[in-house]
Amino acid sequence: MYITELIINGLIQGSLYALVAIGFTMVYGILRLINFAHGDVIMIGAFVTLGLLQLNLSWPILAILVLLIGALVGFTIDRIAFRPMRGAPQVTGFIASLALSLLLQNLGILIFTAQPRNFFLPEFFRKTVLIASLEVRYLSLVIIFSTIILLVLLLLFVKKTRMGIAMRATAENLQVARLMGIKVNHVIMLAFIIGSALAAFAGMLWGGRFGQIDPLMGFVPGLKAFIAAVIGGVGSIAGAAVGGYLLGFSEVLFVGLLPSSMSGFRDAFVFGMLIIILLVMPNGIFGTSEEERA
Amino acid sequence: MKQKSFSIPAMAILGILGLIFTAVADLMLSSYITSVISFIFLYMILAVSLNITNGFTGLFSLGHPAFMSIGGYVAALLILPVFRKEFFLPDLPPWLAVQQWPFFPAILVGGIVAALVAVIIGYPVLRLKGHYLAVATIGTIFIVRVVLKNTEELTRGALGLNGLGFLSSIWWIYLWLVITVYVAWKLKFSSWGRTMLALRENEMAASCLGINTTMVKIAAFVIGAFFAGISGGLWAHLTTVITPESYSLGLAFNLVVMVVIGGSGSISGALIAAGGISLLVEYLRPLEEALGMYGLGQILISAALLLVLIFRPKGLFGTGELSILRKEITYRSAR
């Protein structure tokens, strides 16, 4: 039963990382930009949910609203921070995203204070169901299944629709895509919108899972989601999802199977993995980028 | 052939002015204000040393806080009096438990240990480029933090060390500031410095010219780490507290802002930007407290960086220097 609980925890954590990693990888695939502010969209999603919960909406409407607001945030970030920097060297975009991230975090502290806030999801999510003699919350199942559904929808979109194909083309070669008549700026905007919507959605689930939110909650998860994207191969959506689940499982198993005194090393383990992957297998599992990384 | 450097008289005057300023601060101002000025000097040391790694050589390192931690802890462990070690750190290995070093050598050793760690980390990590290097250095911050948190016998883990002696007088810090600026100065205007700049501009071309790029990159990284370690030791004995969380990514970011705004590769730019930004932060601190608006200073810094990156990415001076400090050396060609 202990192992069952670990597996379920791994699936939950993996789903959360996957949702965020997908957004990272979409923007990276097209712009070759590591967007640090992406993690903070999780935080925005969580706080927005907190606000919306006051309105007593039914939860499907709540979820859709969170997705829409996340999309709006993505659009704003692209327009205001990153569009003016198109064409700048890679490192400039990176520092800019770091600046944006700190800006968002400190705005959060300014508006909400650094004090953690309580997060109560509607009653529905807290009911439990018995799986393999373990009581599992509805919320946990929602997290796992909604991630899978969103992932499948996204993969269909990217494979079958015109816009999706345009995105893949732009990711493969931006200049040529532009020459072929694809509106590259629209594609980029779409990448930001979808990615941020997913991150905000993850923020809502994150708050529900742990019960507490604060303005700094998004940064480390964002960083870890980036690591997940790297593991899966940056630029590949399926890769980001796989990377997310791999990372979620590794974390949970690391803490769950090793003696408790070692659990403090979890973050060192995760970052160590990142450095090793960057050096040894820079394209990750599914990545095909020929970019010079090392 | 013309070549720029710092004019010695100008730098000497600057040094003496700084000395007078330090004397006035120490003798006439309250110890709180003096420590504020000490912090400003520390930021200058950090910015100038980061400039060697990031600015001269173009290695995007966010790792300074990791080296500060290492230098700070090493210095603190060496300086802490033996009787305090007994009840504070009862599980220290015996050879360490009997050490009680004076201030200057301990700080120096802190810097050296940080530099050694930089050599070890540098070999694998410096093979990465651009933002991947940056992320790897962020990883270093986390890894060092976790190691410090989990080696409780040496470090008291997450509790940190407090009640450290208040030993970093403004004079010591000023001394190290002078040393750092001097080293950066000599480095920049020497053939090493030109090699670093060449590497920054185009690594491929530089290696075609026969430059051992790995050595140069590691050297730049290590020198920066050394001064970061020194600053860590100085900082710890200014605030009398050090914990694994003391030096964070936020600090690394602010240092990068100083380097970028000053101009990557400009020593005087780094000094001015560091002075200006840290002055602003210290000025805003009581305001933030009074209004309950914490985080205001950080927001302004982040916004300033975004604006600079959009409108003037070269920063104040680019790779050049403040004009009055410059001096042009003209070589006569052999006749």
Added chain:
Amino acid sequence: MLRLTKRMKPIIMISLIMMAAMAMVFAAGQKEAAADAPIKLAGMYNLTGGFSSIDAPGLNGAQLQAKLINEAGGVLGGRMIEVVGYDTQSDQQAAATQAKRALDQGVIAGLGYGDTTFVMAAAPLFQSAGLPFVTSGATHPELPKWVGDMFFMVPFGDDDQSFAIAEFAWEDLNARKVVVWTDDSMDFTLALSKFFKQRFNELGGTIVHEVFFQTGDTDFSANIARLRDSGADAVFVGSIPNEAGLTVKQIREAGIDMPIISADGYDTELVATVPGPQLANDVYFSTHTYRNDDRPEVTRFVEAYREEFDRDPENAFAALGFDAVGLIADAIERAGSTDGKALQKALAETTEYQGVTGLIAYTRPSRVPEKPVAIIGVQNGEFEYLETWWPGN
């Protein structure tokens, strides 16, 4: 010569600017003249961050006491007491820096904090300056030894409060096998767990296993999985207020019903508000006494607090802050002066200060007061006083 003069102009300008800056900074740094100004005490507290739920009431209590004393005529024949609050944002470096600032501003003593680690960051500075520091809420029994002779504690030690809850768990909850959760990033929680395990083992109980977490953690799922698997009767959570509510919430949400026990780190409204009334059940903790106590000091304090702040005292730390200022004022009167050494002597000789939280006397060689411990239970989000435990039982 001409070239030098052209260069000199900018240098002269810069020197002038630097001197002007120096003058401004100098003016800002002027110390206040002392004269017959109020007696200033530094109230070192974390008004923001993880400790605010216990420190903010602490400062409230301290300032309330100062107000009452001033209304009754002040000390030393009419001098007013002022408690200057310093918010150190639950950050150790800020604690040390603000302590320095306080010392610069002419305080005659320091007080405050509900946590050992912050006391350790700030109090040594007072010790080296030769001024007393009285902690209102930090409870580590070795603090007076670590900081020095200028240091005094208002509350009991962690040993006493852990013994109390261990005995309560054994006798009243019939717990025989307990799992221990320890926050290993705080001196306070490490001490709590150490003393709890010691007493529980002495009584004949078994500690099934011990797991660790750190301040700031939000994910307890791994420890909860282990807990579920452990077969224990109760879980002892050595945590600070920041994690108090969250641990209860996650444990209960996971469907685990066993009693959750702790010490004064759980004396915070977070334990009820974070899980919510449905889940805040079967939680027991030891803390400083003042609830349900009908001694005159207590009634007077509670009524004054209600009148000043429009609400009941949030937790025992308000009463402790109140007592800290009261103790210092009493010592000032006995010493007849505000001089550091005289004040220290008067404080050390305290044998019968009747505080809201009990009698404060420094009779034990450890200089930790021997005070009663209250056991509080939480059911349906409501706090109720259960019993009092006396040291030396």
